[in-house]
Amino acid sequence: MNTNYDGYEQPGVTVDLVLFTVEQDSLKVMLVKRAETPFLGYWSLPGGFLKIGESLEEAALRILEEKTGVKEVYLEQLYTFGDPERDPRARVITVTYFALIPWKNLVRPESKKITDVIWHSATQLPRLAFDHKEIIKYATQRLQAKAGYSNIVYGFLPDRFRLSDLQKIYEIILNKDLDKRNFRKRMLASGLLEETGVRDIAGAHRPAMLYHFKKMEIAFLD
Amino acid sequence: MNTNYDGYEQPGVTVDLVLFTVEQDSLKVMLVKRAETPFLGYWSLPGGFLKIGESLEEAALRILEEKTGVKEVYLEQLYTFGDPERDPRARVITVTYFALIPWKNLVRPESKKITDVIWHSATQLPRLAFDHKEIIKYATQRLQAKAGYSNIVYGFLPDRFRLSDLQKIYEIILNKDLDKRNFRKRMLASGLLEETGVRDIAGAHRPAMLYHFKKMEIAFLD
DNA sequence: CCAAAAGTGTTATTGATACACCCATGC
DNA sequence: GCATGGGTGTATCAATAACACTTTTGG
Numbered sequence: 001m002n003t004n005y006d007g008y009e010q011p012g013v014t015v016d017l018v019l020f021t022v023e024q025d026s027l028k029v030m031l032v033k034r035a036e037t038p039f040l041g042y043w044s045l046p047g048g049f050l051k052i053g054e055s056l057e058e059a060a061l062r063i064l065e066e067k068t069g070v071k072e073v074y075l076e077q078l079y080t081f082g083d084p085e086r087d088p089r090a091r092v093i094t095v096t097y098f099a100l101i102p103w104k105n106l107v108r109p110e111s112k113k114i115t116d117v118i119w120h121s122a123t124q125l126p127r128l129a130f131d132h133k134e135i136i137k138y139a140t141q142r143l144q145a146k147a148g149y150s151n152i153v154y155g156f157l158p159d160r161f162r163l164s165d166l167q168k169i170y171e172i173i174l175n176k177d178l179d180k181r182n183f184r185k186r187m188l189a190s191g192l193l194e195e196t197g198v199r200d201i202a203g204a205h206r207p208a209m210l211y212h213f214k215k216m217e218i219a220f221l222d
Numbered sequence: 223m224n225t226n227y228d229g230y231e232q233p234g235v236t237v238d239l240v241l242f243t244v245e246q247d248s249l250k251v252m253l254v255k256r257a258e259t260p261f262l263g264y265w266s267l268p269g270g271f272l273k274i275g276e277s278l279e280e281a282a283l284r285i286l287e288e289k290t291g292v293k294e295v296y297l298e299q300l301y302t303f304g305d306p307e308r309d310p311r312a313r314v315i316t317v318t319y320f321a322l323i324p325w326k327n328l329v330r331p332e333s334k335k336i337t338d339v340i341w342h343s344a345t346q347l348p349r350l351a352f353d354h355k356e357i358i359k360y361a362t363q364r365l366q367a368k369a370g371y372s373n374i375v376y377g378f379l380p381d382r383f384r385l386s387d388l389q390k391i392y393e394i395i396l397n398k399d400l401d402k403r404n405f406r407k408r409m410l411a412s413g414l415l416e417e418t419g420v421r422d423i424a425g426a427h428r429p430a431m432l433y434h435f436k437k438m439e440i441a442f443l444d
Numbered sequence: 445c446c447a448a449a450a451g452t453g454t455t456a457t458t459g460a461t462a463c464a465c466c467c468a469t470g471c
Numbered sequence: 472g473c474a475t476g477g478g479t480g481t482a483t484c485a486a487t488a489a490c491a492c493t494t495t496t497g498g
Contacts (some may be wrong), residue, residue, distance in 0.1 A: 010272070011274065013233055013235060049232070050232070050233060050315075052232070053306055053313075056315065061410070061448080077302065079299060080278060080299065080317045082277055082317065091274050091275075095315070106472085162449095164258075164450075180452095181452070181491095182489085184452085185452095185453095201496095203496080203497080204498060205449040205450070206450045206494060206496050207449095207450080207496070208451090208496075209451090248465095341483085384477085385478090401461075401462075401463080401480090402477090402479095403462095404460075404462085404480070407479095414458035422471095425469080426475060426476090428469050428475085428476065428477045428478080429468075430478090431478090
């Protein structure tokens with residue numbers, strides 16, 4: 001039995017991650033197939049038990065790196081879910097984090113025929129283990145809200161990107177079309193972007209200026 | 223030793239509360255004096271261990287009622303703090319909530335000479351146990367941010383109140399003066415308020431209309 | 445020369461801010 | 472009649488939203 005130093009029975013503590021990326025014009029989350037009961041064979045969020053010597057954020061970063069090989073991403077604590085019935089085996093509370101990962105930064109060993117990890121649309125979810133669907137919905141709401149008033153989407157972009165890439169990501173997250181001229185005006189006026197001087201040469205059209213964020217940290221727009 | 227069903231050693235889990243009220247033109251938080259080591263005699267946040275059968279919110283409501291006698295308040299999960307060093311005895315993570323309580327609703331048994339509970343200015347804090355000062359700062363920031371774009375301050379008001387009471391609370395939380403005419407225009411335009419038809423009669427001046435919130439739930443302004 | 449995406453300004457509307465005087469009451 | 476807070480409108484400024492054509496490149 002788990003007891004604390006006052007003799008109370010204590011719950012288990014896990015850390016679960018909602019890993020977002022943008023690919024193929026849609027917002028996606030990482031799901032892993034469960035290899036154990038309960039919910040054997042169901043898709044679930046990557047996660048694991050908190051180790052006794054690590055902080056919550058350290059646990060989140062450890063799981064992140066185990067699953068993606070990526071280390072430096074936008075990472076934010078989301079919420080702590082603690083319904084007594086959420087895990088049928090035992091009382092387990094889960095501290096959740098969400099992270100944004102540029103699709104290009106992901107190492108995708110397609111060749112290894114990995115079938116237990118997928119990137120799945122965040123809006124059309126299958127049945128998931130535990131309360132993980134609720135967690136993803138909550139994370140998606142938070143991401144949408146923050147995209148509305150901050151530059152959080154920098155987490156999805158590679159070092160250099162076109163303004164049209166940036167606009168596309170906003171449109172996917174906010175799920176609405178944006179006016180190109182107003183968008184560019186607003187972004188450039190924010191002072192958060194800088195021209196790289198380099199132009200994107202791919203494609204049978206006028207080459208686009210590549211930009212990057214001056215600081216890789218969250219800031220408010222306007 | 224605390225272990226989960228996979229054999230991992232597990233941390234303890236507490237729920238701590240940042241209880242806010244507004245009184246005497248200032249934002250205050252409830253502090254309780256610790257009667258045990260560590261931090262014996264230090265002020266700290268009200269809190270306690272999560273019981274095995276209760277949800278996190280149930281634990282928060284239980285502690286709330288134990289300390290204040292109040293049941294229906296604005297209550298919101300704040301953040302989960304889990305630095306391995308935050309409790310010198312053992313690994314303990316704490317899920318924190320904040321609540322807003324109208325000063326008038328508090329039962330204050332002054333007569334009982336209670337010296338182990340105080341309502342202290344949220345901006346000028348004494349030394350506190352554990353990481354509780356950090357928790358209060360975080361809660362205060364969240365409250366200020368939410369007051370800026372929502373009607374969250376309804377949590378501080380009694381059933382009926384004057385528009386000047388409402389304005390005063392905004393001024394205290396946001397820490398700046400507001401224009402009376404613009405404030406009233408904005409609030410009445412929000413559609414969240416309703417005249418009660420009753421006027422406040424106390425005071426040697428023109429009686430003020432008393433208002434109440436149509437719905438006791440959080441909404442966005444504008 | 446055609447297709448494809450890049451790039452660029454002005455106008456209209458809306459919301460935010462600044463600001464000062466009269467009113468109703470109790471003492 | 473005086474002190475105290477209640478109550479009200481307009482004008483300016485800033486931010487947002489709507490809207491279409493020319494440019495540069497590859498094939």
